Amino acid sequence: MKIAIFANNRPKSQAVKHKLQQKFIERHFILDDEKPNVVISIGGDGTLLAAFHHYEDQLGDIRFVGVHTGHLGFYTDWRDDEIDDLVISLQSDNGQAVSYxxxxxxxxxxxxxxxxxxxxxxxxxxxxxxxxxxxxxxxxxxxxxxxxxxxxxxxxxxxxxxxxxxxxxxxxxxxxxxxxxxxxxxxxxxxxxxxxxxxxxxxxxxxxxxxxxxxxxxxxxxxxxxxxxxxxxxxxxxxxKRVYFAKYRHNHFWQRVQDAFIGTETDEDRMDL
The missing domain is CATH 2.60.200.30 (Probable inorganic polyphosphate/atp-NAD kinase; domain 2)
Incomplete structure (x- = not known):
């Protein structure tokens, strides 16, 4: 599997990028920014949009994975503290994807x-x-x-x-x-x-x-x-054309909407009604 890492310039995103690079090298993944099979975006939805347009001529051959280093976005499924789980998922990859x-x-x-x-x-x-x-x-x-x-x-x-x-x-x-x-x-x-x-x-x-x-x-x-x-x-x-996301644990759309705009109601919130 050939992997490209596309990160914004914020220090936190760059630190996550460096950690992922080291883990991929240790596990013998191929890092290829030119013709990747999987593009890992590190940052937020804006970073993933930039990655999408950077590789839009190769959309049929690429699946995207979003790692967020800020607030949860609609295109970012993984948190920055879950990169070990992400690497394990990539190791057992079988090509699963969801498209939009x-x-x-x-x-x-x-x-x-x-x-x-x-x-x-x-x-x-x-x-x-x-x-x-x-x-x-x-x-x-x-x-x-x-x-x-x-x-x-x-x-x-x-x-x-x-x-x-x-x-x-x-x-x-x-x-x-x-x-x-x-x-x-x-x-x-x-x-x-x-x-x-x-x-x-x-x-x-x-x-x-x-x-x-x-x-x-x-x-x-x-x-x-x-x-x-x-x-x-x-x-x-x-x-x-369509965009493809690697479906390791792709969150359901309405769950994303709820997380982004409503949040999780607690028992204390219900008691205030």
């Missing part, structure tokens, strides 16, 4: 004849900072509405717990291969109307944004930002 859908983002710029393609694990947003963004929204090729406001967010099921949730979007189980649109500061009055509600879009449909002319749009794809280019059209759809 991804978002394909296809952008047509006014100054380029070829469309550019991006891949998102969480979400993509389109915003206009200096003025109201006016964008025609198509679903499955049919015009649905003309949006006016600050921006729009399209998320994957796993990304539904991130920026989408802060916009009032629904939390969606990743077994549902759907897309979700959430509005950012929409304008609704006697003249202008939007649905003014998050939308769940079926996997066989696609979403298209056609913004009015302007070069001051900001496009985000996960943590990457693209701006100051005139966008004529953006197409969003479920990608044919």
């Amino acid at each position: 859908p991804l978002l394909e983002v296809v952008v047509k710029y006014a100054d380029r004849p070829v469309r550019e393609r991006y891949l998102a694990l969480n979400e993509s947003t389109l915003k206009r900072i200096s003025a109201t963004m006016v964008t025609d929204v198509y679903i499955g090729g049919e015009l649905f509405e003309r949006f006016r406001g600050d921006g729009l967010c399209v998320s994957t099921p796993t990304g539904s717990t991130a920026y989408n949730k802060s916009l009032g979007g629904a939390v969606v189980h990743p077994n549902l291969e759907v897309l979700q649109i959430a509005e950012i500061g929409s304008i609704n009055n006697r003249v202008f109307r939007t649905l003014s509600s998050p939308m769940i879009v079926a996997p066989n449909d696609w979403i298209t944004f056609k913004p009015t002319k302007g070069s001051d749009f900001t496009l985000t794809v996960d943590s990457s930002v693209y701006h100051d280019r005139e966008i004529t059209e953006i197409l969003y759809k479920i990608s044919k």
Whole structure:
């Protein structure tokens, strides 16, 4: 098995990385940052997102493992004090994995004849900072509405717990291969109307944004930002690619949601009711 370790620059993460490297060398694992079979991300969800994009051209050949050195994240199953158990799990690995859908983002710029393609694990947003963004929204090729406001967010099921949730979007189980649109500061009055509600879009449909002319749009794809280019059209759809996580003890999705947003209720909490 060939393993790559992808860690953020924080001292705690770097210390865990060094310990893991030593343990892998002692147990005759192959450390390979170029063509790994398993990528171990050390840090938090942001670090795992960075690892995902670093290896996105090899997604079909890689499984990810997340080790968190801070708060529990949605993509990080292991704590930093459990690396001995993680090494044992890797030694008995039989290829087990769980996979999640991804978002394909296809952008047509006014100054380029070829469309550019991006891949998102969480979400993509389109915003206009200096003025109201006016964008025609198509679903499955049919015009649905003309949006006016600050921006729009399209998320994957796993990304539904991130920026989408802060916009009032629904939390969606990743077994549902759907897309979700959430509005950012929409304008609704006697003249202008939007649905003014998050939308769940079926996997066989696609979403298209056609913004009015302007070069001051900001496009985000996960943590990457693209701006100051005139966008004529953006197409969003479920990608044919998927992301795979090594399933040694992959926590259930709703357990992750509970841990992240609700926490564990104690007997003392119940007595206060």
